[in-house]
Amino acid sequence: MVTPGRVNVDGKVWVGANDEYQVDLQSGEWVTVDYKRGLPQDSPLATLNLGSYGVASDSKNNFYGMNLGGTFITRVDAKTMKVTRFATPTPNSGPRRGHMDPQDRLWFAEYRGNNIGMLDTKTEKFQEYALPTPWTNPYDAVLDSAGYAWTGGMSNDHIMRVNAKTGEVTEYLLPRTTNVRRVNVDNSTNPPTFWVGNNLGATIIKLEPLE
Numbered sequence: 001m002v003t004p005g006r007v008n009v010d011g012k013v014w015v016g017a018n019d020e021y022q023v024d025l026q027s028g029e030w031v032t033v034d035y036k037r038g039l040p041q042d043s044p045l046a047t048l049n050l051g052s053y054g055v056a057s058d059s060k061n062n063f064y065g066m067n068l069g070g071t072f073i074t075r076v077d078a079k080t081m082k083v084t085r086f087a088t089p090t091p092n093s094g095p096r097r098g099h100m101d102p103q104d105r106l107w108f109a110e111y112r113g114n115n116i117g118m119l120d121t122k123t124e125k126f127q128e129y130a131l132p133t134p135w136t137n138p139y140d141a142v143l144d145s146a147g148y149a150w151t152g153g154m155s156n157d158h159i160m161r162v163n164a165k166t167g168e169v170t171e172y173l174l175p176r177t178t179n180v181r182r183v184n185v186d187n188s189t190n191p192p193t194f195w196v197g198n199n200l201g202a203t204i205i206k207l208e209p210l211e
Contacts, residue, residue: 001054005100006061010078014063016055022078033063033076037083041168050074050085053098054140058104058121066095066108073106073119088117089126096181097140109138109151116149116162123162129162132169136160144185144192152180152196159183159194159207172207 001016007025015021035050050072052065058197071092075084090096090113092118098108098117106119114136116129129149131138136153137159143149149162157180159172174180179199180207186193 003055004064005055006057006059009059009061012061012078014055014057014061016052016065020052020055020063020065022076022081031081032087033065033074033083035065035074035083037081038048045085054095054108055099056106057108058098058106058109062121064098064100064106064121066098066117068096069102071095073108075121080149086119086126087125088113089128090115090117093117099140099142101143105143107141107143107149111137111139111154114138115153116160118143118179120163127155129164129167129169131160133158133171138183140183142185144194145187146191149191150183150185150194152178152183154180161194161209170209174205177203178205199209 003014011025013023022031039046050070053068054066056064061078065074071087073086093113094111095108096111098106099147100106110117114131118127137155139154141151147164149164154161157178158175161170181199184195191209196205203210204211
């Protein structure tokens with residue numbers, strides 16, 4: 001999980017693996033993200049796994065990690081490495097994989113919460129969009145240029161398009177077992193086109209909404 005999209009800001013990229021790192025491309029220095037930085041040793045959080053399964057960066061190349069094993073979105077300041085944790089409104093939601101939109105809003109999947117989550121990194125406020133089918137287990141989320149948030153069910157092969165203004169959800173059943181993982185949109189079409197790879201077959205799926 002590599003995030004080079006803001007390398008123009010400071011020449012650094014964030015890398016997600018078993019641990020997460022800030023990598024200086026010029027010097028080659030790797031700095032490990034310390035998720036428990038600033039936590040008192042007796043804090044209940046100090047005993048938790050706060051690591052990420054999904055990383056993103058904002059317009060200032062600050063890091064955002066999604067805590068699949070728990071409930072947090074973790075921000076790491078690109079300059080100071082200061083750590084700030086934001087708990088999702090749904091406890092133990094299992095945030096994982098996401099995309100930062102042009103307004104510095106992080107859209108992500110809440111795997112156990114069965115929601116699409118959005119963290120406005122400027123106001124530090126969340127919004128959640130409930131998915132209508134239980135046990136959808138969304139894997140990833142992305143916002144398109146028309147104002148719709150997309151996700152796919154890892155467990156049920158449903159694709160969901162959520163109107164970010166009204167919360168209205170449109171579900172699309174895929175034609176075969178897919179095991180949805182990463183999702184993306186093509187904003188050059190009108191309306192935007194959704195793309196996902198079939199993790200269980202040698203195909204790429206294109207979904208074109210009719211409106």
